[in-house]
Amino acid sequence: MSAIIQLDHLCKDYEVHQKEPGLMGSLRSFVRRKYQLVPAVKDVSFEIEQGEIVGFLGPNGAGKTTTLKVLSGLLYPTSGHARVLGFTPHERKADFLKSITMVMGQKQQLAWDMTPSDSFLVNQAIYDVSDADFRRRLGELTEMLELQPVLNKPVRKLSLGERMKCELAGALLHGPKILFLDEPTIGLDVNMQQAVRRFVADYNVRTGAAVMLTSHYMADVEALAERVLVIDGGQLVFDGNLSALVAERAPNKVLKLQLAHPVSPERLSVFAPVRMMEGLTAELLAPRGKVAEIASRILNDVPVADIAIEDMPIEEVVGRLFQRKPPIEAVREAAK
Amino acid sequence: MPSLKALRAMLALHYGISLQYRAQSVLWMINGTVPLIMMLIWLQLAEDGPIGGYDATTFAQYFLFMFLARQSTPTWVIYLMDRGVKNGELSPHLLRPMHPMWHYASEHWGELMARLPIILPMVAIGIAIADAWSWSLLAHLPAFVLGLMMAWLINFAMHVTVGLIAFWSDNALGYDTVIYQLYIMLGGVVVPVELFPQTVQSILAWTPFPYVLDFPVRVMIGRIEGIDVLAGFGIQLFWIVALGAFFTWGWRKSLKRYAAAGA
Amino acid sequence: MKYFKLIALFIRATVQVQLEYRSGTFGRAFANVLSSATTLLLLWAMFQQVSSIGGWSFDQVLVLIGIVTTIDYVVEIWLYPSLSKITTYVQRGEFDVLLVKPVPSQFLVTFRYLQVLDVLGLLVGLGIIGTGMYRTGSLEFINFALLAVFLVAGLVIIYSLYLALSTLAFWFTRIEEVASMIWLHSTAGSFPVAAYPPWARLLFTFVLPVAFVTNVPAEAATGRLSWEWGLGGLAFATLALCGATWLWSLAIRNYSSASS
Numbered sequence: 020m021s022a023i024i025q026l027d028h029l030c031k032d033y034e035v036h037q038k039e040p041g042l043m044g045s046l047r048s049f050v051r052r053k054y055q056l057v058p059a060v061k062d063v064s065f066e067i068e069q070g071e072i073v074g075f076l077g078p079n080g081a082g083k084t085t086t087l088k089v090l091s092g093l094l095y096p097t098s099g100h101a102r103v104l105g106f107t108p109h110e111r112k113a114d115f116l117k118s119i120t121m122v123m124g125q126k127q128q129l130a131w132d133m134t135p136s137d138s139f140l141v142n143q144a145i146y147d148v149s150d151a152d153f154r155r156r157l158g159e160l161t162e163m164l165e166l167q168p169v170l171n172k173p174v175r176k177l178s179l180g181e182r183m184k185c186e187l188a189g190a191l192l193h194g195p196k197i198l199f200l201d202e203p204t205i206g207l208d209v210n211m212q213q214a215v216r217r218f219v220a221d222y223n224v225r226t227g228a229a230v231m232l233t234s235h236y237m238a239d240v241e242a243l244a245e246r247v248l249v250i251d252g253g254q255l256v257f258d259g260n261l262s263a264l265v266a267e268r269a270p271n272k273v274l275k276l277q278l279a280h281p282v283s284p285e286r287l288s289v290f291a292p293v294r295m296m297e298g299l300t301a302e303l304l305a306p307r308g309k310v311a312e313i314a315s316r317i318l319n320d321v322p323v324a325d326i327a328i329e330d331m332p333i334e335e336v337v338g339r340l341f342q343r344k345p346p347i348e349a350v351r352e353a354a355k
Numbered sequence: 356m357p358s359l360k361a362l363r364a365m366l367a368l369h370y371g372i373s374l375q376y377r378a379q380s381v382l383w384m385i386n387g388t389v390p391l392i393m394m395l396i397w398l399q400l401a402e403d404g405p406i407g408g409y410d411a412t413t414f415a416q417y418f419l420f421m422f423l424a425r426q427s428t429p430t431w432v433i434y435l436m437d438r439g440v441k442n443g444e445l446s447p448h449l450l451r452p453m454h455p456m457w458h459y460a461s462e463h464w465g466e467l468m469a470r471l472p473i474i475l476p477m478v479a480i481g482i483a484i485a486d487a488w489s490w491s492l493l494a495h496l497p498a499f500v501l502g503l504m505m506a507w508l509i510n511f512a513m514h515v516t517v518g519l520i521a522f523w524s525d526n527a528l529g530y531d532t533v534i535y536q537l538y539i540m541l542g543g544v545v546v547p548v549e550l551f552p553q554t555v556q557s558i559l560a561w562t563p564f565p566y567v568l569d570f571p572v573r574v575m576i577g578r579i580e581g582i583d584v585l586a587g588f589g590i591q592l593f594w595i596v597a598l599g600a601f602f603t604w605g606w607r608k609s610l611k612r613y614a615a616a617g618a
Numbered sequence: 619m620k621y622f623k624l625i626a627l628f629i630r631a632t633v634q635v636q637l638e639y640r641s642g643t644f645g646r647a648f649a650n651v652l653s654s655a656t657t658l659l660l661l662w663a664m665f666q667q668v669s670s671i672g673g674w675s676f677d678q679v680l681v682l683i684g685i686v687t688t689i690d691y692v693v694e695i696w697l698y699p700s701l702s703k704i705t706t707y708v709q710r711g712e713f714d715v716l717l718v719k720p721v722p723s724q725f726l727v728t729f730r731y732l733q734v735l736d737v738l739g740l741l742v743g744l745g746i747i748g749t750g751m752y753r754t755g756s757l758e759f760i761n762f763a764l765l766a767v768f769l770v771a772g773l774v775i776i777y778s779l780y781l782a783l784s785t786l787a788f789w790f791t792r793i794e795e796v797a798s799m800i801w802l803h804s805t806a807g808s809f810p811v812a813a814y815p816p817w818a819r820l821l822f823t824f825v826l827p828v829a830f831v832t833n834v835p836a837e838a839a840t841g842r843l844s845w846e847w848g849l850g851g852l853a854f855a856t857l858a859l860c861g862a863t864w865l866w867s868l869a870i871r872n873y874s875s876a877s878s
Contacts (some may be wrong), residue, residue, distance in 0.1 A: 033614060046637060093446055095611045113452035121450055128447040132372050141368050144361035145453055389805050395814050396671070406667045532649035540656035551663045 022066035029099035031060040059085040061253040074244030075233040082253040083233040091121040120195040129174045135185040146193035160188040180211040200232035216242045237330040269331040271304040277325035357453045369465025394418035407550045415485035416576040426474045433531040436518035502571030505591040512598035522609035543569035563594040636735045650739035672813030677753040682836040684746030691739035699731035705787040756840045764838035771855040772831040778858035788869040807832035
């Protein structure tokens with residue numbers, strides 16, 4: 020099977036104008052404006068095959084979104100080549116655009132003052148979707164995303180989550196073969212996040228579409244992607260299996276404690292290494308396999324008001340990849 | 356190019372949006388009343404006899420149909436392009452298998468459909484009050500409508516071409532004012548182009564401006580007839596093709612600079 | 619003193635933003651000069667056909683155009699940027715931020731955005747007035763003094779009208795469009811009120827009072843102002859300012875008691 024997305028030594032620079040602070044600074048930059056080329060993506064190559072779900076991770080400004088925008092044809096590469104389904108994306112051929120979709124946060128493709136149904140009908144016509152296909156897909160999407168109650172309300176009256184679900188439905192009505200999802204769950208509550216995840220996974224299974232998604236939430240990536248690409252500072256620093264990445268780089272979960280009474284860090288470090296301690300809040304690092312056990316021991320021993328188990332923030336996982344000093348070591352050093 | 360079905364769907368959508376802002380577009384129209392104000396002035400001036408071949412009836416007809424032409428051709432596409440480039444609102448349109456201009460154009464057409472039912476009665480009432488009706492107007496109507504449609508295209512092409520500045524500079528809106536001024540002032544909204552001094556008229560003839568408003572209006576009131584009407588259509592067509600080609604070339608160049616700001 | 623300091627600070631902040639968008643600044647200046655040039659061209663074209671408009675000569679109308687241009691630019695660089703924000707504040711519910719400041723809210727909304735960088739247009743307007751006055755032979759101190767007084771009065775009327783219309787935003791949310799009717803003054807005011815049919819003269823004197831905003835200052839500049847119109851202009855300006863301020867305070871009281 021051959022790759023449907025090929026990215027070959029992609030580089031993308033942005034032109035940014037330098038602004039100095041203050042009125043005089045504004046005046047100087049008005050007279051002679053300094054521009055700086057900021058590389059957003061530096062020499063990134065990868066291939067993605069049909070049916071794959073690939074998680075695209077990296078801190079803010081790492082170049083994730085830029086890469087997705089190049090692959091979807093919104094941006095011209097500064098150098099390097101992209102091939103998607105045999106097309107050069109930035110030529111934006113109609114047949115190419117009909118085979119992909121891109122969901123970007125709350126970017127509006129829904130008309131604000133009209134109902135989602137109105138916008139969907141327009142999409143149907145623009146993408147030449149036959150009535151039969153349209154009805155079938157809309158039916159499926161409505162059921163899976165539970166859209167029935169919102170389909171005929173003006174978009175401006177919908178909640179953030181409802182709008183996101185409608186954006187997603189609108190982006191999939193033409194049955195794209197490739198989905199570029201940029202932060203598809205941002206701003207959604209946990210239930211909604213799960214619904215979107217289930218939906219994407221199911222769409223992938225049913226249609227064999229390839230999915231590339233970026234997310235701030237580790238859980239999104241864990242639930243969906245077997246393969247992850249990690250990008251940092253514009254460079255690809257990891258391409259491989261997610262479980263390998265997690266086992267290697269984020270073996271711990273974060274136990275967040277809200278204490279009822281002050282407790283010394285020493286008393287907590289008996290259970291697991293203390294990552295952070297501030298007043299009545301503490302964060303401990305517990306190995307994945309032992310989280311539940313450690314948590315129950317803590318609950319028995321320590322006056323805890325509240326407890327939460329969370330993933331390591333992606334920034335930290337990625338930070339480790341890049342051999343930055345992970346916070347835990349910094350804490351240990353400070354403790355010495 | 357989108358299918359007819361797609362065009363119809365987009366028109367329906369934008370028509371629906373415009374209807375919700377009906378009250379707003381009524382007020383917006385008040386701001387397009389310059390031709391009516393000028394009509395009052397010229398009618399008063401013409402009380403002492405015709406001016407440059409225009410008598411009171413001609414002035415009334417000229418400015419009432421000028422009002423109609425002005426209300427049929429306005430465009431805010433530079434504003435849309437500026438916002439699209441700055442906030443990245445262009446991105447969703449670029450992802451569609453259709454030139455984004457179709458979306459912008461249908462927004463204008465949908466709004467026009469909501470506005471015309473208010474404008475047309477206003478023109479009719481104006482003609483009745485000014486006692487400016489003549490049956491010959493009816494005969495000129497088809498040519499007027501065709502001329503207006505071409506005029507719309509010229510004006511839109513002019514504006515989207517200027518709108519490309521949005522890709523290259525921080526603020527294209529300043530240039531929106533420039534092109535708007537030329538469209539209004541040189542189009543005949545204040546002074547009928549025929550009443551301009553001869554030298555000015557002959558310079559203007561080399562620009563698209565008289566073909567946006569003045570030409571269709573003069574066809575309607577019968578001040579351009581016969582072969583000259585055809586020649587005028589030919590020149591209109593020339594401007595549509597020339598501006599369209601220039602825009603297409605510029606669009607391709609400009610898109611390379613699109614930075615898809617925002618998300 | 620504090621208020622002058624505040625105005626200086628507001629100007630500084632606005633200028634900084636303007637400098638960010640430099641081609642916009644150039645574009646606006648270019649547009650302003652171009653628009654004056656085309657207006658003069660049209661005026662000249664009109665006077666190729668007629669010898670006077672509403673009894674005013676070319677040079678007298680020239681002064682009128684200069685005044686309209688000047689007032690237009692003041693609206694553009696000051697009143698519009700500042701007052702048009704009122705509707706935005708109200709719609710977004712940001713108004714409370716203004717109300718808790720220890721400075722009268724009317725002062726804040728009036729002076730917040732003063733785009734002094736765009737003074738070029740103002741110079742063009744004053745230049746046209748000067749040219750017209752020179753050509754009518756009315757370059758005398760008394761005319762300048764009266765011009766200054768009635769130009770300010772005209773601005774006060776425009777300001778009051780605009781403020782009053784924008785204040786309606788507290789009761790009707792979609793008011794922007796109504797407020798933008800204010801721009802009509804620049805078309806309607808470019809001609810002597812006497813050039814309109816009688817019913818329109820009433821409209822342009824009492825409803826959209828371009829008679830006081832543009833005609834009276836132009837008459838003052840060319841030494842033709844009658845004392846009745848002069849007094850009328852001052853009275854109208856005073857009434858308009860009081861009315862608008864009263865409406866504003868009413869709106870603020872309403873707003874504070876309505877929002878908990």
